[in-house]
Amino acid sequence: LKNSFVFLMADHGTRYGAVTEEPLAKYEDFNPTLMVTLPESLRKDEKFREVLRENAKELISHHDVYASLQDIVWVRKQTFC
Numbered sequence: 001l002k003n004s005f006v007f008l009m010a011d012h013g014t015r016y017g018a019v020t021e022e023p024l025a026k027y028e029d030f031n032p033t034l035m036v037t038l039p040e041s042l043r044k045d046e047k048f049r050e051v052l053r054e055n056a057k058e059l060i061s062h063h064d065v066y067a068s069l070q071d072i073v074w075v076r077k078q079t080f081c
Contacts, residue, residue, distance in 0.1 A: 002039065005036065005037065005038060005039060005072055007034070007065070008033070008035040009032070009033070009034050010032035010034075011032060012029055012030075013030075013031070013032055014029070015029065034060070034065065
């Protein structure tokens with residue numbers, strides 16, 4: 001996994017139990033979890049990490065994730081082929 005991206009995505013938030021009564025429950029339901037781990041080389045790049053920290057504060061859609069995956073494939077193809 002040293003040279004890999006790993007994406008962990010949920011399709012929705014919690015939909016049962018006491019937590020659904022909380023004020024932020026709808027927010028979590030409509031904005032599910034997205035976690036990403038980066039290749040080691042990118043983890044060491046401070047500028048890249050700063051951009052990710054800022055982007056972590058923004059709302060995204062599955063279209064954004066798809067576009068990012070396309071970028072990753074394109075960069076990898078250009079770098080390693």
